[in-house]
Amino acid sequence: xxxxxxxxxxxxxxxxxxxxxxxxxxxxxxxxxxxxxxxxxxxxxxxxxxxxxxxxxxxxxxxxxxxxxxxxxxxxxxxxxxxxxxxxxxxxxxxxxxxxxxxxxxxxxxxxxxxxxxxxxxxxxxxxxxxxxxxxxxxxxxxxxxxxxxxxxxxxxxxxxxxxxxxxxxxxxxxxxxxxxxxxxxxxxxxxxxxxxxxxxxxxxxxxxxxxxxxxxxxxxxxxxxxxxxxxxxxxxxxxxxxxxxxxxxxxxxxxxxxxxxxxxxxxxxxxxxxxxxxxxxxxxxxxxxxxxxxxxxxxxxxxxxxxxxxxxxxxxxxxxxxxxxxxxxxxxxxxxxxxxxxxxxxxxxxxxxxxxxxxxxxxxxxxxxxxxxxxxxxxxxxxxxxxxxxxxxxx
Amino acid sequence: xxxxxxxxxxxxxxxxxxxxxxxxxxxxxxxxxxxxxxxxxxxxxxxxxxxxxxxxxxxxxxxxxxxxxxxxxxxxxxxxxxxxxxxxxxxxxxxxxxxxxxxxxxxxxxxxxxxxxxxxxxxxxxxxxxxxxxxxxxxxxxxxxxxxxxxxxxxxxxxxxxxxxxxxxxxxxxxxxxxxxxxxxxxxxxxxxxxxxxxxxxxxxxxxxxxxxxxxxxxxxxxxxxxxxxxxxxxxxxxxxxxxxxxxxxxxxxxxxxxxxxxxxxxxxxxxxxxxxxxxxxxxxxxxxxxxxxxxxxxxxxxxxxxxxxxxxxxxxxxxxxxxxxxxxxxxxxxxxxxxxxxxxxxxxxxxxxxxxxxxxxxxxxxxxxxxxxxxxxxxxxxxxxxxxxxxxxxxxxxxxxxxxxxxxxxxxxxxxxxxxxxxxxxxxxxxxxxxxxxxxxxxxxxxxxxxxxxxxxxxxxxxxxxxxxxxxxxxxxxxxxxxxxxxxxxxxxxxxxxxxxxxxxxxxxxxxxxxxxxxxxxxxxxxxxxxxxxxxxxxx
Ligand code: HEM
Numbered sequence: 001x002x003x004x005x006x007x008x009x010x011x012x013x014x015x016x017x018x019x020x021x022x023x024x025x026x027x028x029x030x031x032x033x034x035x036x037x038x039x040x041x042x043x044x045x046x047x048x049x050x051x052x053x054x055x056x057x058x059x060x061x062x063x064x065x066x067x068x069x070x071x072x073x074x075x076x077x078x079x080x081x082x083x084x085x086x087x088x089x090x091x092x093x094x095x096x097x098x099x100x101x102x103x104x105x106x107x108x109x110x111x112x113x114x115x116x117x118x119x120x121x122x123x124x125x126x127x128x129x130x131x132x133x134x135x136x137x138x139x140x141x142x143x144x145x146x147x148x149x150x151x152x153x154x155x156x157x158x159x160x161x162x163x164x165x166x167x168x169x170x171x172x173x174x175x176x177x178x179x180x181x182x183x184x185x186x187x188x189x190x191x192x193x194x195x196x197x198x199x200x201x202x203x204x205x206x207x208x209x210x211x212x213x214x215x216x217x218x219x220x221x222x223x224x225x226x227x228x229x230x231x232x233x234x235x236x237x238x239x240x241x242x243x244x245x246x247x248x249x250x251x252x253x254x255x256x257x258x259x260x261x262x263x264x265x266x267x268x269x270x271x272x273x274x275x276x277x278x279x280x281x282x283x284x285x286x287x288x289x290x291x292x293x294x295x296x297x298x299x300x301x302x303x304x305x306x307x308x309x310x311x312x313x314x315x316x317x318x319x320x321x322x323x324x325x326x327x328x329x330x331x332x333x334x335x336x337x338x339x340x341x342x343x344x345x346x347x348x349x350x351x352x353x354x355x356x357x358x359x360x361x362x363x364x365x366x367x368x369x370x371x372x373x374x375x376x377x378x379x380x381x382x383x384x385x386x387x388x389x390x391x392x393x394x395x396x
Numbered sequence: 397x398x399x400x401x402x403x404x405x406x407x408x409x410x411x412x413x414x415x416x417x418x419x420x421x422x423x424x425x426x427x428x429x430x431x432x433x434x435x436x437x438x439x440x441x442x443x444x445x446x447x448x449x450x451x452x453x454x455x456x457x458x459x460x461x462x463x464x465x466x467x468x469x470x471x472x473x474x475x476x477x478x479x480x481x482x483x484x485x486x487x488x489x490x491x492x493x494x495x496x497x498x499x500x501x502x503x504x505x506x507x508x509x510x511x512x513x514x515x516x517x518x519x520x521x522x523x524x525x526x527x528x529x530x531x532x533x534x535x536x537x538x539x540x541x542x543x544x545x546x547x548x549x550x551x552x553x554x555x556x557x558x559x560x561x562x563x564x565x566x567x568x569x570x571x572x573x574x575x576x577x578x579x580x581x582x583x584x585x586x587x588x589x590x591x592x593x594x595x596x597x598x599x600x601x602x603x604x605x606x607x608x609x610x611x612x613x614x615x616x617x618x619x620x621x622x623x624x625x626x627x628x629x630x631x632x633x634x635x636x637x638x639x640x641x642x643x644x645x646x647x648x649x650x651x652x653x654x655x656x657x658x659x660x661x662x663x664x665x666x667x668x669x670x671x672x673x674x675x676x677x678x679x680x681x682x683x684x685x686x687x688x689x690x691x692x693x694x695x696x697x698x699x700x701x702x703x704x705x706x707x708x709x710x711x712x713x714x715x716x717x718x719x720x721x722x723x724x725x726x727x728x729x730x731x732x733x734x735x736x737x738x739x740x741x742x743x744x745x746x747x748x749x750x751x752x753x754x755x756x757x758x759x760x761x762x763x764x765x766x767x768x769x770x771x772x773x774x775x776x777x778x779x780x781x782x783x784x785x786x787x788x789x790x791x792x793x794x795x796x797x798x799x800x801x802x803x804x805x806x807x808x809x810x811x812x813x814x815x816x817x818x819x820x821x822x823x824x825x826x827x828x829x830x831x832x833x834x835x836x837x838x839x840x841x842x843x844x845x846x847x848x849x850x851x852x853x854x855x856x857x858x859x860x861x862x863x864x865x866x867x868x869x870x871x872x873x874x875x876x877x878x879x880x881x882x883x884x885x886x887x888x889x890x891x892x893x894x895x896x897x898x899x900x901x902x903x904x905x906x907x908x909x910x911x912x913x914x915x916x917x918x919x920x921x922x923x924x925x926x927x928x929x930x931x932x933x934x935x936x937x
Contacts, residue, residue: 124678127667127687130722301910312879320872328723331734331858336517338479348472352465359461
C-alpha cells in the first residue's frame with residue numbers, strides 16, 4: 001500500500017510541474033503576435049500539455065482512492081487538491097468552447113496556487129467517520145467542486161477583463177481594488193513560501209495556554225509573532241512571542257491560525273512591494289499590455305457563460321445533492337450549519353449576478369466585478385469557514 | 397386601457413407595447429442605428445403600464461427585479477451574519493444561551509444574542525424575508541410570463557425593416573443567387589431550425605422552449621418554498637427520539653403506541669481493529685480516542701395488534717427486521733428510524749454476595765443479582781437472610797453531600813441496601829457504588845461485595861416522518877429542469893427579408909451570441925453570403 005501512496009504523490013508532483021510548463025506554453029502563444037486568431041502547433045502543444053497534466057493528476061486521484069479505500073475528498077488537503085483539478089478541467093472545457101489562450105495563462109497559475117496551498121495541509125490518509133460513508137459523499141463533493149470550479153473560471157475571465165479595461169493612467173478606486181486582488185494572490189503565495197521554508201527548517205515552538213478550562217499545548221511551525229494570550233513558552237532556545245493574539249480570536253488553535261495569517265499578509269506585502277519596485281508600475285498596469293489583444297466582449301461572454309454553465313452544476317451539487325445526503329446521514333436535509341449557509345449564500349449571490357445581468361443590463365465591467373466577489377465567496381467558504389467557523393463539515 | 401394604432405400596418409396595439417405586435421415596427425422614436433430592446437419582443441408588461449390602484453402598486457413592487465434582487469441581497473447578508481457565531485442549536489445545552497454568548501464572545505456575543513441572531517434562521521423576520529422572495533417570484537412570473545407567451549406564440553415572419561435593421565446581427569446582401577438562398581435554408585434546416593414563411597419572408601427559429609427555463613425554475617422554487625411551509629402542519633412532520641437497550645423492546649414514540657422496536661444487538665467498530673486500517677496508522681496514532689468506524693443496530697419492528705383497550709397488554713406481531721446503519725435508515729410506513737447516537741457499556745445488572753465482615757476469605761453467605769433497569773425491591777433467601785434495596789440511584793453523584801441520580805440511566809449505579817440477618821427486625825445498612833463500599837455505622841457484622849456485572853449498549857434512534865419531502869423533491873427537480881432548460885439552451889432566431897434587389901438577414905438570441913455567430917458561420921458555408929455585422933461592435937469602433 002505504501003508504494004501506491006508514493007505513486008500517488010509522484011503523480012501529483014508531476015502534474016504540478018506539467019501545469020507549470022503548460023502555463024509557460026500558453027504565455028508563448030500570446031507572445032506569438034504574428035498569427036492572430038489561428039490555432040497553431042504551439043496552441044496544440046499548450047493544450048495537450050495541460051491535458052497530460054490533468055491526466056497525471058487523475059492518476060494521483062485514482063491511486064490515492066485505491067490506497068485509502070474511499071474517494072480522496074475527505075480532508076482539507078484532498079478536497080482543495082481536487083478543487084484545483086476541477087479548475088483545470090473547467091478551464092479545458094471553456095477553452096474548448098472559446099479558444100482564449102489568455103484564460104490558460106491566468107487559470108493555470110491559479111490552479112497551481114490552489115494545489116500548492118492544498119499541500120500545506122497534512123496529507124496522511126485519513127479514515128472516514130460513519131456519517132461520511134455514503135455514495136452521496138462521492139456525488140455531492142465532486143459536483144460541488146466542479147460547479148465551484150466552473151464558477152471560478154468566470155472570475156478568471158472577469159479579472160482579465162478588468163486588467164484590460166480599467167483605466168490605468170490614473171489611480172482610482174478601481175485600480176486600487178485590482179491591486180488588492182493582485183496582493184491577495186501574493187499573500188497566498190507568501191503563505192505557501194513561508195510554510196514550506198519553515199517546515200524545511202523543521203521549525204517548531206510550543207506554548208502552553210488555557211483557552212477554556214483545559215490547559216493545552218499548542219505547537220507553532222512558524223516563528224510566533226503572535227503567541228497565545230497568557231500562554232507560556234514550553235520550548236527553550238526559541239524566540240518568544242512578540243504580541244498576544246487578540247482575544248476576539250476564539251478557539252484552542254486560534255492563536256496559531258492568527259499567527260499564520262499575519263505571516264502570510266506581511267510577507268505577501270513584502271513580495272508585492274518588491275515586485276512593484278521592480279516594475280515601477282501597478283502590477284495590473286504591467287500585465288495590461290499582455291492582455292490588450294483580448295476581445296473584451298468575448299471575455300465578458302465567457303464571464304457570463306461560465307456562470308450560466310456552473311450555476312446549475314453548483315445548485316445540483318451544493319444544495320440538492322447536499323440536502324439528500326444530509327437527510328440520509330443526519331435525518332434533516334438542512335441544518336443551518338455554517339458550510340451549508342455559505343453554500344446558500346453562494347447560490348443567492350450568483351442568482352443576483354444572473355438577474356442583474358439579464359434584467360438590469362449589468363454587463364462588462366460591473367459583471368466582472370461581481371465575478372470577482374463571487375470567487376471571493378467561494379474561497380471564503382472553502383477556507384475561512386473550514387478553519388474558523390467550524391461546524392459539521394469542518395475538515396480541520 | 398389605452399391602445400394605439402401602429403402607423404405602419406394599422407394594428408391596434410395594447411398600451412405599453414414598444415414593438416408592433418403584427419408588423420414589428422419599433423414604436424420608439426430612436427434613431428435607426430440604435431439596437432432594439434428585444435425584452436419580451438416589446439410586448440406590454442402589466443407592471444410597466446398600470447400604476448393606479450393600490451393593487452397595481454403592490455404588483456409593481458413585487459414584479460420589480462430591482463426589488464427582487466434587493467430582497468435576495470438582504471437574505472444573503474442576513475444569512476452571513478447568522479454564521480458569525482454558532483447558532484443556538486449548536487451550543488452546549490448545559491448553560492443558558494444568554495450566559496454562553498456573553499462568556500464566550502464578550503460584548504459582541506451579547507449584542508448578537510440580544511438581536512436574536514442566535515436563532516436567526518427560525519426568526520419571524522427571516523421567514524418573512526423568504527416569503528417575500530417567494531411572493532416576488534410568483535408575481536414576476538405572471539407579470540413577465542404572460543407577455544412572453546403572447547409574444548412567442550404569435551410571430552410574424554414578415555417584419556418591418558426598422559425591426560431588422562436594429563438587430564444586433566444584421567446583413568444586407570446584393571450578390572446572391574437563388575441556389576445560395578436555397579442552400580442557406582437547407583443549412584438552417586440541417587441545424588434544426590424551424591422555418592416559417594410568409595410572402596417570401598422567412599423566420600428560422602430554434603430553442604424556443606429555453607425561454608421558459610426561468611419560469612419553470614421559478615415554479616420549482618415556489619413549490620419548494622410551499623413544501624417548507626407545510627412542515628408547520630402537524631401531521632406532516634414528526635421528529636422524535638428514543639433510547640433502546642440491547643435486548644429491550646420499546647414503544648416507538650409518536651406512533652400512538654402501535655409500533656414497538658426491539659434492539660437485538662448494537663454493533664460498534666473502531667478503526668485500528670482491522671489489518672486493513674494500517675494505512676491510517678499515522679492519523680490514528682495522533683488521536684487520543686479511537687475513531688468510530690461503523691455502528692449499527694440490529695432491530696425488529698413490531699406492531700401492536702391487540703384490541704384498542706387502554707391498559708391491555710400489547711400483542712406484538714413482527715413487521716420488519718433489519719439493520720439501522722448511519723446513512724441507511726430503516727423505514728416503516730413513512731416513518732424512518734435513523735441511527736443517531738449510542739451509549740456503550742451501560743450497566744445491565746450487578747451481582748453481589750454477602751459475607752461476614754471479619755472473614756478474610758469472604759466466603760459467600762448469599763448471592764443475588766440486581767436487574768438495573770427494573771430492580772426488585774427485596775431479595776429473600778432460604779437460609780433466612782433478607783435484603784432490601786432501600787435506595788437505588790441509577791446515575792449516582794454527590795450533590796452537596798446528598799446522594800442523587802444525575803439521570804435515569806444506569807451509568808454509575810449506587811445502592812443503599814438493608815441487610816436483615818435471620819430473625820432480626822433491625823437491618824444493617826450498607827451503601828455501595830463503584831469504588832465505594834460504606835458501612836455508615838462501622839458496626840456491621842455482614843458486608844456486601846460486588847462480584848460481577850453485565851453491560852450492554854444502548855442505541856439512540858431518531859424517529860422521523862417528513863411528508864413534505866416528496867413536495868420538496870418535486871420542487872427541486874422542477875427547479876433543476878428549468879435551470880438546465882434555460883441555461884444550456886438558447887432561443888435563436890434568424891429573419892430573412894427580401895427587398896427590391898437585396899436580401900436582408902438579421903439574427904437574435906436571448907444569450908450566447910458567440911454560439912450564434914459560430915452557428916451562422918456554419919450556416920453560410922457553401923453560399924456566397926458573408927458573416928453579418930455585429931452592430932454593437934461596429935458602434936464601439
Ligand atoms: C433565489 C431565488 C431565485 C432564483 C434561484 C432565480 C433564478 C433565475 C434564473 C436562473 C433565471 C434565468 C437567468 C438567465 O437566464 O440568465 C431567472 C430569470 C429571471 N428571474 Fe429569477 N430567480 C430567483 C428569484 C427571482 C426574484 C425574487 C425575482 C423577482 C423580481 C426574479 C425575476 C426574474 C426575472 C424577471 C427573470 C427573467 C425572465 C425572462 O428572461 O423571461 N427571480 N431567475
